[in-house]
Amino acid sequence: MTTRAPNTTLRELVAESGLTYAALAKAVRTVAAECGVALRTNKSTVEHWISGARPAGATGRYLAVALSRVLGRLLTPEDLGLPTEDTDEDSIGLSLGADPIDVLLPMWKYELDRRRLLTTSAYSVAAAALPLTHINEIADRTAAVRTGHTVGMAEVAAVRDMVHAFSEMDERHGGRHGRSALVQYLRDDVAPLCRARFRTDEIRRQMLSAASRGVHLLGWKSYDAGQQGLAQRYYLQSYALAVESGVTGHDGFVMRTMAMQGLKLHRPEHCQGLAETGLNRAKGKVDAQTEALFRIVHAHTLAKSEQRPAALTEVKRAHALLTADQKDEVPFWALAWGPPAASVYSRTAKVHETLGDHRTAAEQYARAATSRPSGTYARIVSLDLVAGAEMQLKRGAIEQACALWNRAMDHMEGVQSIRTRKAVTNMRSDLARFRARGVRSASDLDDRAAEFLHHHA
16 A cells, blocks of 8 residues: 555545444445455554555445445545546446447456456445436437348347357356356357347347347356456346347346345345336236246345235235246246246245245245256256255254255356355354264265365365
């Protein structure tokens, strides 16, 4: 850190926030952790910053996000008196007014150049609200450039098939596999197609929707790698492409994903608004299984806001839709996580977990795990089994929990995922007290977990 004149701007903002230096340091560590970075920021570190020292690396951005959350307005490092060479790049992907392809091209360049700016970017509460404020503001633009051959449904089908292949690879082997290849495919093949001539407007709509699904997958890969800020930027641009496509329900589905991300990060500020708006844009206009996907996430946001009766009512509606007459085909973009029923069961479990009903939550996690082909969806099946084990542990059923954890680890072999590694690390922490008591199943499982973490380092 380089010593400079006292940073009075930062001192005044910290005073306005009402945070102690220790509390601010903790908030900065929390933001960094969301980006997959472990910091040792403490009270003394904050004192040094206010004395004029400049935070190292990406820490200035984490500090800006932490203060933004407390003060309720978007702050940049420059607003904190911390000049940065990457000020313009900081905002890449955090807007919806521009052509999404123009926004995505530099993002992909940075990814392929291994630039750390985007991969260490923080989740932004302000950006989470963008779909709510821009939902009626993004015009249904026609492509600015009409060059090259005329695109038909064959090209749309090819893009869908390729994205589906990348998606299956992601579920089998984790988000680290094939990420650069997906970026290159979207940049070199899909982006030009989005700006080509189309035989009909419907084909154009379907191509933009397919592109949106590919960008959504990049967001999911970033999420799986623990890069929450980058995931959010990709979700925003996936949303922009879905809006531009005009395909009914697709924009709402991305809003649903953004609500899920906010819930996972314990940032509930806009989650209910995203889930409810997404549902309202889809209900009665999409097939029953897809509508069930919208309703179950809405139920989870209601549970998080302690609206128990409303949450349980929405769960019942979602399950009723699964058993409805399923004549209509589930759209390509709604199959992001495999069979809709499995997603509904897994999210139902989260609703009951939020409401404190661990028995029902365990049952629903088990149901979800058996509702997906485990060979194709190895990662998500393993994580549902892990969640079920955690519910059994909360019920005091250590043997059942160990059995489920062992099954989960059977599915994790060959999966490169920050989330699976974190799940195993947390499992070892949960097992510590049982191993200390000499519980054989806990000791054996912990030994297996230690070997797994060493092998997957």
